[in-house]
Amino acid sequence: MKKLLLLSIAFVFLLSSCGSKTKGELVGVQGKKWYPEKPYGMELIPRGAFIMGKSEEDVAQVLNAPTKTVTVRSFYMDDTEITNSEYRQFVEWVRDSIVRTRLAILADELGMGPEDGGIGEYAFKSADTTRMSVYEKYMLDNYSGLGATGYEGYKLNTDEDLVWDTSDYPDEYYAEVMDSLYIPEEESYNGQRTIDVTKLKYKYTWMDIEAAARTRDKRRKDFIRTEELEIYPDTTVWIRDFEYSYNEPMHNDYFWHDAYSDYPVVGVSWTQAKAFCHWRTKFKNDDQKGRGKQFVNQFRLPTEAEWEYAARGGIEGGTYPWGGPYVISDTGCFMANFKPQRGDYAADAALYTVEAKSYEPNDFNLYNMAGNVSEWTNSSYFTGSYEFASTMNPNADSKDNARKVIRGGSWKDVAYFLQVSTRDYEYKDSARSYIGFRTVQDYMGEEDSTQ
Structure with missing residues (x-):
């Protein structure tokens, strides 16, 4: 027996030594190597230090941006503001998820599955356990349904396309679910019955x-x-922001019409912009998971320091993103969309907003870092934040401060607000016709030089 035990130990040792690729050395866990993938529509902003604040004269005498040398890490930034088209992708994803959830719940209550057709085609995937893995069955039995609705953890069936044409609804149960998402008949007009966006x-x-x-x-x-x-943008901002001004066409068409698809989204609060960032991260990582790839780090709003560093485009001491102290080029053209010449809005070839890729980009290839729409940042607004914020990746953020920094100026602002060092703020639950946003993502690792 003792001899047999010794032979077993020797056999195990032989297997472990023959199968080892480390030769007994400390080489670390051998996993997939990480190579950063440039996100679509973003530019890499290299790490660096810059003088943050108003190095030039503080004309407005607000005394809230004294010069300070700070350093920021590398990050990716959207080359344009988030557009109506991009935000509509978020809205439609939320809409479709809500529809599928309601269809699946009703199918479950009716005891219908894919074999029954109609609304049963949209039943939770757990309705057919024959296609589930052992792990999926375990999670379903032990964790699903532990929440307020009783359906938490259940997987939606996204294989079936949703039907939007009322003449093609598969059955009356499907029609019942869809009817619950639209505004009441008495609130519709001109034969148009739209989705109730509050849902x-x-x-x-x-x-x-x-x-x-x-x-x-x-x-x-x-x-x-x-x-x-x-999460639906507040389109009424086009009317509420301006008294005694006819802006109904912008209210009616700006967000949903294809003519404005490439224009920056507005009417989005700071909290809605944060929700968009979370969704964008989830949307990307769901795809990464499906392809067996490592998750990417989160998309988020830029800090105030990151925004100013990116807006400067690597130009030290520049007043505007293009560097110079003037808003008119050598050829006599305005360099951004703002309120020039004491209110001649059309002088810069724009009246309201313009397409996100308008005018010349700065040296980091970022468009409209001045003008068009002001942009939310992740930083809270304190008049003296430059005095106490860190010099490395500074960010004065406070959960108790509802005032959030906006930067860049907009189509309705004078040139002072277009300066890269000018600070302004808005309350986080407010939406305006002149405030949009763009997102950033931290840069990790180094490029693979062999590819």
């Missing part, structure tokens, strides 16, 4: 890492936050 809500969770890092006597679950909000 388009996006719910997500996130972890307050900064709060967790500063607290030791609480558990991880204490820092998980849940957000749920309406």
Whole structure:
């Protein structure tokens, strides 16, 4: 018996030594190598230091941006503001998810599955357990349904296309679900019955890492936050922002009409912009997971320092993104979309907003870092934040401060607000016809030189 035991140990040792590729050396865990992939529509902003604040005369005498040398890490930034078309992709994803969820719940309540046809085609995937893996069955049995609705964790069936033409609805149950999402008949006019946009809500969770890092006597679950909000842009801003001004055409058409697809989205609050960032990360990582690839890090709003660094385009001491102190080029053309010549809005070849890729980009190949629409940042607005913020990746953020920094100026602003160092703010739950946003993503790793 003892001899047999020794032979077994020797055999195991032989197998482990023959199968080892490390030769007993400490080489680290051998996994997939990470090579950064440039996100679509973004530009890489290289790390660097710059003088943040107003190095030139502070004409407005606001005294909120004294010069300070700061350093920021590398990051990707959208080369344009988020457009109506891009934000509509978010809205339609939320809409479709809500429709599929309601269809699946009703199918479950009726006890219908794919074999029954009609609304059964949209039943939760768990309705057919024969195609589920062992792990999926385990998760379904032990974790699904643990929530407010009882359907948390159930997978939607996205294989079946949704039907929007009323004449093609598969059955009366499908019609019932669709009817619940549209505005009531008495509120429709001109034969148009549209989706009730107040029902388009996006719910997500996130972890307050900064709060967790500063607290030791609480558990991880204490820092998980849940957000749920309406995500459709407030199109009424075109009317409410301007008294005694006829802007109904912008209210009626700006967000949904294809003519404005490449224009920057407006009427989006800071909280809605944050929700978009979360969705964009999820949307990308769902695809990464499906292709067996490693997750990407989150998309987010830029900090105030990142925004100013990117707007300067590598030009030290420049007043505007193009560097010079003037808003007119050598050929006599305006360099951005703003309010020139004491209110001659059309002098710069634009009246309201313009397409996101208009005018010349700065040296980082970013468009409209001055003018067109002001842009949300992730930073809270404090008049003295430059005094106490860190010199490395500075960001004065406070959950208790509802004022969020906006940068860049807009189509309705004078040239002062277009300067790269000018600070302004708006309340995070406010939406305006002149505020949009763009996203950033931290840069990780180095490029693969062999590819």
